[in-house]
Amino acid sequence: MVWRRTLLVAVVLCGLALLGLLGQHFRAQAYDPLKSPQLEALKRQLLLEPKNEQLKTDIRQLDLVLRQQHFRHQAWTQFGTWFLVVGTVVLVLAAKSLAHLHARLPTPQTRADDTERALATAHQARRWAVGVGIVTGGAFLLLAVPSKTRLPATPGELERLLAQLRGEVIEAVDLPTAAEFAANWPRFLGPTGNAFASNATPPLKFDLASGEGVLWRTPLSVPGFNSPIIWSNRVYLSGGDATNRSVFCFDLATGDPVWQRTVANVPGSPTKPLDIPESTGFAASTMATDGQRVYVMFANGDLAAFTLDGGPLWVRNLGTPHNHYGHAISLATWQNRVIVQFDHGEADENISKLLALDGASGRVAWEKPRAFGSSWASPAVAEAAGKPQILTLAGEWAVAYLATDGSELWRAGVLHGEIAPSPIFIASYALIPSPADTLYAVRPDGSGDVTKTHVAWKTDEGIPDITTPVSNGELAFTVLTHGIVTCHDLRDGAPLWEHECDVDINATPAIAGDRLYLLGTKGTVIVMAVAREARELARFDLGEGMFASPAFAHGVMVIRTVKSLIGVGNPPAATLEASRS
Amino acid sequence: MPDVPSSTPPPVNRRQFLRDGTRLAAMTGLGALLGLAATRTSTARGYVWQIDPARCVYCGNCATACVLKPSAVKCVQSYPICGYCDLCTGYFVPEPNGLNTGAENQVCPTAAIERVFIEDPYYEYNIDEDLCIGCAKCVEGCTRFGNGSFYLQVRHDRCLNCNECSIARVCAGDAFRRVPLTDPYVIKTTAHE
């Protein structure tokens, strides 16, 4: 009887201990004293009221209580476990004793034929063994059939995935053709990077008041000096200030807003507003597109990619630019990569770099450190001398890199001052402006330092300090900030003519067919003939100041003014007429 | 069938022979295994589990995944690396209310870090391993913003050295390694040390 009672007590005690332990466990799962939301809330409150002494006292008291809870819980669990162990030992001993006392002695009986039974047993056992086999095989299938994998099975597919992950793959099928690229305006200064739209035929005169030559006008709500870009039937541009930075997409035909995305809360982005002068602003860098995605960069170092339909792809902060005027270098693309010339700080800080990022993932494909300080000139990306080249200007050097891997091709030490005008590739030259000083035409087929060997010509007539020289392959035009336009013969740089516009011009002009469009900061538009002699074709006031270069594609010229975005073009019927004539 | 066993031992029958042969083969097999192992026993002293601090991502699994409660993983302090900062980013929460030992300022949930004044402006930080639960909160703060003198290590006076470490299985940084028993810690050193 004593064993029976012992057993009963042991069972009850073990059950209680078990319940207690399970209770502890589930309580700890539901509520961990070390992760108390109450304490978190109090701590958040303290951030808002740092001087609240009562709050501090509360936090300290709660913290003590919580830590005591935590350690008490541990102690109780340990005690309960040992209690359960001892209880189980007693339980087993009691049960064994009881079983021993109640054991029934075996009384073997004569059984039927053993051979038969052995055969029956074997038969039954075989069935079970087959059953185990079937269940195991079934389990294999059940596990295998629905399981999907994204890990490539064949070596070829694996290699492709690896190359993609390393950012080596150029997805040629997805890339737009050269013709598509040329038909759009995918980056600052257009597909060729020299602001030359050979087939564009915008109207000679357009007027917002009468609507003559104006297809549409859409007001812009946020500031930004970047130029619009065009892909297919969409116009993209960015805008923003210290607090809010966004990307905008408009319809090319109607000017209607299509989508708008804000780039915010980027990890690593400076939390305190940067001190950037309004004359540059936070959105001076022109966007770029590779025909699949659009890329945008802001002066706080945020770089983001969106699909053409506004789907966010990736965003990252490249680091806060140390730039007293604000970061203004435009983006460029090469194949499926976005090229970022991230020059900032001083030359001896060694923080500048040139990056090529995989457009789809934002992963860095290659990165080259640059021993230069801040620059404001955008890189020129083009096929030159048989190689895809990226030409950058900063400090004293124009440096060309191979777009595929970022290796340096050549460099020319021809610059000084604060570099704002960008280089262009045109005909067989790279035109490199040293601001307000000299324009160099460098043959881009050299290697190493080509300063002494590859300069084809240079000129010091009418060299701009802000705008970029533009060229149609025959003539090159330079525009000074106070409105003096100079035309050079591209073959030798000889100045052919000079023309006084008498308006301030900050925007790089653009060549549309045989006309040069100059956009003034006060709203004056001047159209000049692209010819060997100076001829002003038109001059009129648009009424809204302009700092951005125009974009041309699909029969529309897009102008960004300080207030609005304007689509200029001939009405559809007129376009037909124009193309016929 | 005789009801008394015959006094002469039964001759070695076919089954017995088979058995002896198999046993011999099994012994040979085990011997071969031993031999194979012997060719590679240069470090066969055994292994223990350890964390490579360079790979740690301070995910906090060490505190929860260990079979031991509290975990055998503790934070250690490498004094030669420590900057003895007044504003210790391993000790204090981001934006601390004050640089004192008040609970509202401490990042450690169990107050396992002891802050001792040495001389102006330096403070020493010591870990009380009995209180530490290996949550890596301080490690994250110290490594991200400080010198990284706090880092996690498996403490072998506590570790059971499981055949399969249950933290290693879930380690987010793939930082757990089997290291030789003779060199059981991965101690951080500075470049110039």
Added chain:
Amino acid sequence: MRLLRRIIALVLVAAWWSSGVSAWAELRFPPPEFETDYVMGGVTTPPPRALPFEYVDVAVLVGALGLGVWLVHRRRSRRGLVALSLFSLLYFGFYRQGCICAIGAPQNVAYGLFQPGYTIPLTALAFFVIPLVFALFAGRTFCAAVCPHGALQDLVLVKPVKVPLWLEQGLGTLPYIFLGAGILFAATGAGFVICRYDPFVPLFRLTGSLFILSLGGLFVVTSMFVGRPYCRFLCPYGALLRLSSLVSRWRVRITPDYCTQCRLCEHSCPFGAIREPVAPPAHPSALAPDRRRLGRWLAALPVLILAGGWLGSWLSVPASRLHPSVALVEQYLDPTKPEPVPGAPTPEIRALGRAELEAPELVTTAAAVRRQFTKGGWWFGGWVGLVIGARLISLSLRSTRKDFEPDRGACYACGRCYLACPNERVRRGLISPAEAAGLNANRPAATTTAPNRS
């Protein structure tokens, strides 16, 4: 914005992670030059259990095995074996807390053979080989009283129910399959599943996850009513010991003398290991259907192996997910992977952040593991086919037996049957030969003639 936020957090993690790496090289805050006589502390490095102690474990193992052999075969003492079990339970179980044990050791061997960079520790090798060598000579003495898992199950046994022999034999393939799986996962470096799902080690440690502790509790409760459920139906090392003891030099004999066919011993075995006598068939013609069946199964064996291998190769995708790298890569390549939120990232998000940075290496590793699993899946599946086929063949073999004797493979050498035998009791002087004869007299047929039930 889901995607955007995910990317934000990924970048965040990546930045944190890389900042951790860069902290290696240089110090942000130079260590101070102290003006006071402050003495800098060092990093304490409490050593792990010293190697000699590991060798002590091996010595204890050998000693316990030797003692076990003596107790089983010479001393024939159940009481001694109980005492030894208790010692093993306390030493290998509660003192050594389970690692390393012989049950997990096959994985270390497989891991050491297939994974470069890991050499099998001598202790692990000793724990793997020594019980097998003992089993090759003296049967499963390791199971009897040295294995803490077996000892625990054996000691808590209260009132065993009889598991039908056909069920036991039919399910007897499970340990081999578990062993195959354990070796597959160890050889591919995916993990030690035998250790992971060991129900008793958490009990020895008195700590573990709720799942594994519940599993352990379930096994303990089951062990009270079913003799050694883990040993019989799961233990992968037991499968090796079973094979070894099939060819053992010495075997457990119930009677020291001769069997009087009293059938008293049959009931004493809680593990159903005692086989009754089976007479050879009266006419050889009765064997014909058996022979045909045996022939069929022999012919089916290669088919079973191939089919198993083919099915096993399919396992490579789900099974390789047990490997942390493969699991991470699958998650990383999944476009619907969990979406991080700004704030403190979860371990999962941190792992994905690492995957982002190490993607090419990680994918290469994962692909290599997947290939190993495809190959290993063939081997594992083939092994399962072989095990099932061999079991079917052995079940198609007719065995004849004159006396009650323990099955060589199934006997755990626990010694319970010894004292059930009247002849053993006579040998020990517990009862007189006359009393034994009286016992046998209950069954008149048995005393005069051999039990003849054919």
